[in-house]
Each structure stands twice: as C-alpha cells, then as structure tokens.
Amino acid sequence: MSSREEVLGWLLDVQHPAKGDQDVVQLGMVENIELGEGRIKVTLGFPKRPDPLKNYLVGAVQACLYRHAPGGTEIEVDTVVKEPAKPAPKGIQFNLEGLREVRNIIGIASGKGGVGKSTVAVNLAVALARLGYRVGLADADVYGPSVPTMTGTEGIDIAMEGEDENSALFVPTEKYGVKWLSIGHLSPEGQALIWRGPMASTALKQIILQTVWGPLDFLLIDMPPGTGDIHISLIGDVPMTGAIIVTTPQTVALADVLRGVNMFRNPQVNKPILGLVENMAWFTPEAHPDEKYYIFGRDGGTQMAENLDIPFLGQIPLVQGIREGGDSGEPVALSDRPDGKAFMELARKVAEAV
Secondary structure: OOOHHHHHHHHOOOEOOOOOOOEOOOOOOEEEEEEEOOEEEEEEEEOOOOOOOHHHHHHHHHHHHHHHOOOOOEEEEEEEEOOOOOOOOOOOOOOOHHHOOEEEEEEEEOOOOOOOHHHHHHHHHHHHHHOOOOEEEEEOOOOOOOHHHHHOOOOOOOEEEOOOOOOOEEEOEEEOOEEEEEHHHHOOOOOOOOOOHHHHHHHHHHHHHOEOOOOEEEEEEEOOOOOOHHHHHHHHHOOOOEEEEEEOOOHHHHHHHHHHHHHHHOOOOOOOEEEEEEEEEEEOOOOOOOOOEOOOOOOHHHHHHHHHOOOEEEEEEEOHHHHHHHHHOOOHHHOOOHHHHHHHHHHHHHHHHO
C-alpha cells in the first residue's frame, strides 16, 4: 500500500496553470489524503471564490494518481471549500474570561456631563457593598476620570498579572469593600488624555475586559457622558445587564436623557434600562435638613421616567456633604446621614431591579 509521503510526491507533478510553476502541494491545496487497501482518496481545498480551473485540477490529480498508483487501485478526488487563513492576532486580545464570575454588569450613563454621574456611580457602589454585595467599579469616563479622587485612591500603583504585555491583566485596588479601577489610575496625575475615538475605545475595553475582577455580584461601569462611537463600541463588546441613566431635573439635562435612552433602545444596541436617577433633585442646607429648594426644577426626572416608560429609581438631594465626601475621598454613602441613606435606598432598588 502506498504511503502518504509517496502520494504527496506524486502530486508535485500537478501544477496550477495560473500560479506559474507552483504545484497543488506547494499551494496548500491538498487538504487530506486517505489510504486504504487498494484505495486512494485525495481531497483538494478551493476558496469560496470560484476557480475556473477547478475541474481541470481535479482531472489532473486523478490522472496523476492513476499514472503512479499500482494497477487496479480505486482513485477518488474530492473537493472542499477552504477558508483563507486568518491573519495572526496583533496587539491586545480582549476576551470575556475576566468577567466570567461577574453576575451583573451595569452601565451608569448620562446624556450630558455635569449631572453627577460619577458621584452617583461611586456612592452606589459603596452602598451596594454596605448591603453585603460583592462590588466592583470600572471608571470608563476616559476624558474626566474622577473616581481616584472620589475614593482617595490617587497615586496608587495598579498591579498586573502575567508577563506578556498583550495578555497581562490589571488587578483592581480595593477600598470601602469595593474593587476600583480607573483610567486615572493608569495615567500621570493631571495629564490630559488626548485620545481619538478608537484609542479611547481600546483603553476602555482594557479597563473592563483586561482586569481580574473575580467573583462579583455587581460591576458598575462609569461611562463617558453623551452618546457616540465610544459608547456603542463599549456596549457592543461588554455583556451589560442593563443601564442606569443619571440626570438632573432641569430641562436641558432632560432633553439629553432622551438621546441616552434612545441609544440603549436602538435595535443595534438593545440593552435594558434599569431605571433613571434624578440627581440634585433639590438643595437642602446642612443647617436646615428639613428645607428643600428646587433650584434646578422640580420632579423633572420623575416625569421623564413616566413619559419614557422606564423605572424611576429615586432622587438624590444636593447637599454639601456629598460634595465634601467626593473631594475628600470618603463617599457620603459610608455615612448614616440623610444623604447617605438616599444612596442606600437607591442601592436597594437597583438590587431589586436585577
């Protein structure tokens, strides 16, 4: 019985007329050789694009085998569609392995900047941890990473697992019972991040997908404000459970809420909206906790949630303690004051929503 090496040697005689002096073996067209008692079967691979010389080559291979094989040998030549080889992967390879033990991934989003999205995200993370959940927060607000300041984690060195720069994983820092990782942890303090869309998208995916999060009940993603390519790319690659929209009661902010809601409801995105949070719902002087001043309008978020048919998760007041907690790195959700209790109530509603 002939050997595979013998058959390959015979096939060196079959040249592709359109490929110069190259034969079917050099061109990698021989996909398989099956040998049996008195039987030889050769399978040739052809690309999806029709090859006008396909029948010629099949016949040439058959003639070659009949010419070299012992008399009486059964000859069969088959063909398959051969996909072109994929190029070798380059650069960072993202995968979902780091999210394997994360139960819920929630994007904290806003239609515009300045509504306190990061403040809500940080305090919601701390409040969920106080309720006993395992929580992480990825600060994906690439152009204004404020989480290091709000959590008192500026200047820390983020550890890495693995030696290959293309496969090494970040290890988030832990404080207040929450795992934190921010773009701000990875860039020099005060340095502007001058990134175009694709660079920003890659950086955000690194923060989320190239990190050892471990077992988590909630991973919150503090997303950049607005809507655009970065958001769509991020949402497309990260398996989010849903999104929370943050707004203020004023009309100009509510108009941007509609754009944010429409982005998540777009058929190409199609992510559930877990609810809307109205931040800075009213101003309460610290010395007069029972007084409320609706300086940005009243109940705008409540009405917007009703109009858009999305759950309303609650109102967060504008009080001095929230600002002071953000500046000092001690989130107000750590306290049992009324402003801290507002975030605890928000956390309970979010847990119920998922």
